[in-house]
Each structure stands twice: as structure tokens, then as C-alpha cells.
Amino acid sequence: DADVTQTPRNRITKTGKRIMLECSQTKGHDRMYWYRQDPGLGLRLIYYSFDVKDINKGEISDGYSVSRQAQAKFSLSLESAIPNQTALYFCATSGPGTGSGSYNEQFFGPGTRLTVL
Amino acid sequence: TQLLEQSPQFLSIQEGENLTVYCNSSSVFSSLQWYRQEPGEGPVLLVTVVTGGEVKKLKRLTFQFGDARKDSSLHITAAQPGDTGLYLCAGEEDSGYALNFGKGTSLLVTP
Numbered sequence: 362d363a364d365v366t367q368t369p370r371n372r373i374t375k376t377g378k379r380i381m382l383e384c385s386q387t388k389g390h391d392r393m394y395w396y397r398q399d400p401g402l403g404l405r406l407i408y409y410s411f412d413v414k415d416i417n418k419g420e421i422s423d424g425y426s427v428s429r430q431a432q433a434k435f436s437l438s439l440e441s442a443i444p445n446q447t448a449l450y451f452c453a454t455s456g457p458g459t460g461s462g463s464y465n466e467q468f469f470g471p472g473t474r475l476t477v478l
Numbered sequence: 479t480q481l482l483e484q485s486p487q488f489l490s491i492q493e494g495e496n497l498t499v500y501c502n503s504s505s506v507f508s509s510l511q512w513y514r515q516e517p518g519e520g521p522v523l524l525v526t527v528v529t530g531g532e533v534k535k536l537k538r539l540t541f542q543f544g545d546a547r548k549d550s551s552l553h554i555t556a557a558q559p560g561d562t563g564l565y566l567c568a569g570e571e572d573s574g575y576a577l578n579f580g581k582g583t584s585l586l587v588t589p
Binding site: 365396401402403405409451463467468469471472 | 508509511513518519520521522523526566568570576577579580581582
């Protein structure tokens with residue numbers, strides 16, 4: 362089973378709709394991140410959370426919100442989707458967890474391809 | 479602000495050739511990671527370098543961290559089609575709050 366899972370994998374929606382992307386992890390990591398990836402722009406950080414009670418804005422948080430429901434779950438919401446939010450969205454985790462990982466090594470989910478019409 | 483500049487942006491070579499991609503910055507990093515991303519998947523961590531001048535090898539891939547911890551290179555020997563993908567470097571500044579990613583080098587290795 363994958364250590365970091367994202368749902369849905371693909372989503373097509375219309376302008377103005379509310380969308381939630383979900384991320385779950387079984388790595389026992391306390392840090393979780395949301396990125397978007399656009400051609401030519403690379404990976405850009407939207408929000409990050411260092412533990413359940415800690416939420417921080419990243420480089421491009423406008424138009425997005427997040428919720429850290431538990432150590433293993435971190436969801437990203439688009440309250441009113443717009444076409445320029447069409448992108449690949451990735452969740453990532455880091456931390457010692459149950460293995461020998463470290464905070465600077467991130468593990469990514471498979472991504473969600475979101476299209477806003 | 480894009481702290482990490484990767485070059486080249488695109489690279490298309492034939493199987494068996496050698497190549498080097500670069501990751502440069504004016505900032506000092508406490509650590510730097512290289513990831514590979516295949517189409518339709520998330521980035522996968524290849525290596526982390528921490529010490530200035532450090533060299534790490536992963537089969538045919540050689541990673542080097544600059545002496546001043548501002549830059550890094552990835553050298554692939556005898557490239558194979560399975561090396562095809564997007565190579566991303568990411569640096570952790572001393573503030574340590576999150577990683578800064580470069581835009582990536584897209585590598586295509588043809589048989």
C-alpha cells in the first residue's frame with residue numbers, strides 16, 4: 362500500500378464550485394505539505410503544517426484553505442474554484458516517523474489533476 | 479522568489495551518453511535534495527547532501543554538493559531510457575521551515 366495517498370486522482374469542476382482534495386499518510390510523519398505544479402513554474406508551496414495545531418501559509422495560499430484533521434490527514438480546499446487553479450496538486454510529508462527519515466526529506470503522494478472549467 | 483535555478487531546462491540524449499545537470503543558488507542551504515518525477519506520479523527522493531563538497535553515488539548517478547553549499551550537480555553515466563523524467567533539486571535554508579524547489583530539468587533518453 363502507498364505511504365501517501367491522495368483523493369481524488371482526477372477532478373474536473375466548474376468555476377465557482379467548492380472542491381476538497383484529501384491526503385492521508387501512514388508514515389507517522391508529523392509534517393505535511395500541499396504543493397501545486399504548473400508547467401514552467403515548478404512546485405510551489407501552498408500550505409504546510411508541522412503538527413495538528415500548526416498551520417502555515419506558503420508561497421501561494423490565496424484562494425486556498427487547509428484543515429489538519431489528524432496527524433495522518435491534511436486536506437486542501439478551494440472555496441470557489443477559478444480556471445487559473447487548474448494544476449497538478451501534490452501532498453507531501455516529512456519527519457522521523459516510524460523509520461529513519463528526517464524533516465528535510467519529503468515523500469510525495471501520486472498527485473491530483475484538477476481542471477477548473 | 480525562485481531561489482534555485484536548474485539548467486538545462488530540457489535535455490534530450492541517446493542511450494549511453496553521459497550528462498550533467500546543475501542546480502544553482504545565491505543562498506546557502508543546510509541540505510539539498512534531488513528528486514526524480516515520472517509522468518503521472520509524484521516526485522521521488524533520490525538523495526540528500528548535507529556537507530559542503532560531499533559526493534554521493536547511486537549506481538550510475540553521482541551527486542555533488544558545492545563547497546559553499548550554494549549549488550549542486552547531478553551526473554549520469556551511460557544514460558538509459560529508464561532515466562527519463564523530471565529531475566528536481568530542493569534546498570533547505572537554515573531557517574528550516576520548508577524546502578525550496580527548482581523548476582526542474584526534463585530529461586529524455588532515447589534508445
